[in-house]
Amino acid sequence: MAAPKAPLLDGGGKAAKQVTLEAEIFGAEVKPHLVHETVRAELNARRAGTRGAKTRGLVSGGRAKPWRQKGTGRARAGTIRAPQFTGGGLAFPPGPRSFDVKVNRKARRAALRGALTAHAAAGTFGVLADDAVAEPSTQSAASLLAAWGKELPAVVVAAPEQEVVAKSFRNLDRVAVTSPGELEVAAVVWARSLLVTEAALPLVQGRAS
Numbered sequence: 001m002a003a004p005k006a007p008l009l010d011g012g013g014k015a016a017k018q019v020t021l022e023a024e025i026f027g028a029e030v031k032p033h034l035v036h037e038t039v040r041a042e043l044n045a046r047r048a049g050t051r052g053a054k055t056r057g058l059v060s061g062g063r064a065k066p067w068r069q070k071g072t073g074r075a076r077a078g079t080i081r082a083p084q085f086t087g088g089g090l091a092f093p094p095g096p097r098s099f100d101v102k103v104n105r106k107a108r109r110a111a112l113r114g115a116l117t118a119h120a121a122a123g124t125f126g127v128l129a130d131d132a133v134a135e136p137s138t139q140s141a142a143s144l145l146a147a148w149g150k151e152l153p154a155v156v157v158a159a160p161e162q163e164v165v166a167k168s169f170r171n172l173d174r175v176a177v178t179s180p181g182e183l184e185v186a187a188v189v190w191a192r193s194l195l196v197t198e199a200a201l202p203l204v205q206g207r208a209s
Helices: 032-045 105-122 138-148 163-169 185-190 201-208
Strands: 005-009 015-020 125-128 154-157 175-178 193-197
Touching (some): 032 105, 032 185, 105 185, 154 163
Parallel strands (some): 125 193, 154 175, 154 193
16 A cells, blocks of 8 residues: 655645655544544543532521421421522532543544544645745735635644744634644544644654554
8 A cells, every 4th residue: 555645835835745644644544433432532621510509508598497397387498598499509419520531542542543544535634844934924824725725624733843833824714723742633523624734744643653
């Protein structure tokens, strides 16, 4: 099987040449169940889990018995903080919790390889030359993506030191900029096109290996 390739884009969004990608990363087997499991875990990790409500022991007020025990014809009551009263506590209130789902490291990396392979096979993966963006320019970044001709939304992966690239692409609508160390499978699946800089490509391949 031939090694997968991706276009190396210049500042004008044109393919100057083809870059050979690692077959183990961009030619791997796509396992949908691992991709689904990893995306679910990543989305769950974003949830704060801070929802909560008060029980009858946490609601203020109601220190005295609202009426005497017998002789009123009403049901006995000890406090207006009980759940049946307006303003009372909840019987079974939700509390802070964690939504984290554990995914093994090998499964997470296999899911990332599968997501990258899907982009490479569909022709929606591109490599941005390190000298393509000389200075921060949102207009130039928009022109580059338009010339490339791929569908949005797009994810741009730049190395941490490539601030010029990040500043150029981060203000574009439906374009997300991230670093190799923070690249998630959910972002790769969400993107209709994926653009990785030359400097970030080895880091992405190392993250998925």
